[in-house]
Amino acid sequence: MSSSPFVEWLLIHYASTKSQSPNEGRRRWKLRVAQKFWSSGEKTLSSTTAGGTDDNADFHMDGDPFDEASTNREELGILLRTDFSDEAAWLAFCSRLEEGEKEFTASPLEEDVTMMDDQPEPNKASPNGTAATTTAEDDSDESDDENSLSAIFHVVNPSLPQERALLTNISNLAALRLFNDVDVRQAPIPPPDTKRIRPPNRLVDSGGWQEVYVGKNLWIYDTKSNSDQCVRVVSQTSSDMYGTATADSWRARVSHICELQVNLSSGAMKIDFGGLDRWDHAERQRNMQEAETPGVL
Numbered sequence: 001m002s003s004s005p006f007v008e009w010l011l012i013h014y015a016s017t018k019s020q021s022p023n024e025g026r027r028r029w030k031l032r033v034a035q036k037f038w039s040s041g042e043k044t045l046s047s048t049t050a051g052g053t054d055d056n057a058d059f060h061m062d063g064d065p066f067d068e069a070s071t072n073r074e075e076l077g078i079l080l081r082t083d084f085s086d087e088a089a090w091l092a093f094c095s096r097l098e099e100g101e102k103e104f105t106a107s108p109l110e111e112d113v114t115m116m117d118d119q120p121e122p123n124k125a126s127p128n129g130t131a132a133t134t135t136a137e138d139d140s141d142e143s144d145d146e147n148s149l150s151a152i153f154h155v156v157n158p159s160l161p162q163e164r165a166l167l168t169n170i171s172n173l174a175a176l177r178l179f180n181d182v183d184v185r186q187a188p189i190p191p192p193d194t195k196r197i198r199p200p201n202r203l204v205d206s207g208g209w210q211e212v213y214v215g216k217n218l219w220i221y222d223t224k225s226n227s228d229q230c231v232r233v234v235s236q237t238s239s240d241m242y243g244t245a246t247a248d249s250w251r252a253r254v255s256h257i258c259e260l261q262v263n264l265s266s267g268a269m270k271i272d273f274g275g276l277d278r279w280d281h282a283e284r285q286r287n288m289q290e291a292e293t294p295g296v297l
Helices: 006-020 024-039 088-108 136-141 142-147 161-165 173-181 259-264 281-291
Strands: 076-083 153-156 181-186 208-215 216-223 230-234 249-253
Touching: 024 076, 024 181, 076 259, 088 173, 088 249, 088 259, 142 173, 161 173, 173 216, 208 230, 216 259, 230 259, 249 259
Parallel strands: 076 153, 076 216
Antiparallel strands: 181 208, 216 230, 230 249
């Protein structure tokens, strides 16, 4: 796949976008530039028009309000609670997550997965929304090496009503836009005798390009999780199969997600269903509609 033209757009438009909305943050500013990209008929800019390089550019270095729950965390993945209607079910889920962590760390990993070797047992995901079991005072007493070790999941379980409202029933795409950074890549090439999707959609294929996201894996606890004790595993790009979409998801049982996250982070596993399209189609349609809705960032 060719390199993304999005960096050129950031080099030209990010600074002015930032000055127009100074109280937002890196991810929102990049999303606003992405909106300009998708609205333009000409996606590729000349290098002389763009000018400069992206080394140490502000769109890499600027902070974001959600960095504390994502980029700045040591954990491999982010687990979002987006339904707050059944506390008993949530507590049962957290208990099973703790059990899964214990079972995972007690079992030998696949020979290709070595990233957790010689690490202490991951911190437990607690019901109050923090995956860390140590306090700030405890952290200050630990060595730098110990502080660099990470648990598997950072659990986001807000207690304030306004924070819960932001996450309640959130779509996969909206969650990616909060906790990941937007980018653009060349869309997968349709197989022979397959037409490109109509109407075009940026999450699948729009003019040969596709909106993608970069950051930690997202796992979403939703209303259905109260009964099935599963979470949505959110994809940051489409699979290599043409027609699948960025922000696609499928459901994984809590007992399996620790191993899945470690294998995904290490590169030992890639979720592609053997080339079959088994993602949740209702969630796909929700994301695709949201992606093309004017004014939604």
